[in-house]
Amino acid sequence: MNDTILKFGYPATLIREYEHWVVLLRPAQLTLGSLVLAARSDATDFGSLSPAAFAELKQATADIAAALGSAVAHEKLNYLMLMMVDPHVHFHVFPRYEGSRDAAGVTLADQSWPGPPDLSKGRKLEQGELEALASWLKGHWPA
Template sequence: MNETIRKFGYPATLIREYAHWAVLLRPAQLTLGSLVLAAKSEVTAFDELPPKAFAELKQVTGDIATVLGRAVSHTRLNYLMLMMVDPHVHFHVFPRYEAERSGGGLTLADPSWPGPPDLGKALKLDDEQIAALVEWLQGFWVG
C-alpha cells in the first residue's frame, strides 16, 4: 500500500480491498460513513491510473453507494479529490443527509448540509471508534 493509504490508518481503517482500490474509513468523520477511496498504485495524477483501475472504479463506486445507502440512507454522495497534502490518487467520500444518522456507536449530523462540506468540522476518531465503525460498515458490504 502506498504512503497515502497508510496515512489514512491502513490497515486498521481498511473496509474493503479491490485489485486497484482500497476503501478506508476516514479517521476524521465529517458525516457518518465518511470514507477514503484510494488507488493502490504509486501514481500521483488521476490520468496516470491504468485502464483497469478506471474500469474497476465503476464497481467500487457502485458498491460504496449501495453500502452507504444501507448504512446511512444518504441523500447525496460527495467525492472530493484534493491530493494537495497526500499526493497519491484518492477521493474523500462523504455521504450527505439532512438529519442525524446513527451507527457503529456514533451519532453524527451533517454540519454543512445543504452546502459544500466543511472539512474543519470533522470528528477525529479514536482507535476504538475506528474499529467499531469499520466493523459496522463491513457488515453492509456486498459480496
C-alpha cells in the first residue's frame, strides 16, 4: 500500500478493497460516512492511472453511491481530489445532506450545507467510534 493509504489508517479504516482501489473511512468525519477512495498504485497524477484502474473506478463509485445512499440517505456526493499534502491519487468523498445524521453512536450535521464543504470542520473519531462506524458502513456495502 502507498503512504497515502497508510496515512488514512489502513487497514483499520478499510471499508472495501478492489483490485486497483481501496475505500477507507475518513478518520476525520466532515459528514457522517465521509470516505477516502484511494488508488492502490504509486501514481501521483490522475492521468497516470492504468486503463484498468479507470474502468474499475466506475464500479467503486457506484458502490459508494449505493452504500452511502442506504446508510445516510445523502442528497449529494462530493468528490474532492486535492493531493496537496498526500501525493498519491485519492478522493475525499463527502455525503452531503441537510440536517444531521447518526449511526453507531456518532451524530454529525452537514455544517456547510448547501455550500461547498468546509474541510476545517471535520471531527476526528476516537478509535472506538472509528471501529463502530466502519463496521456499520461495511454492512451497507453492496455484495
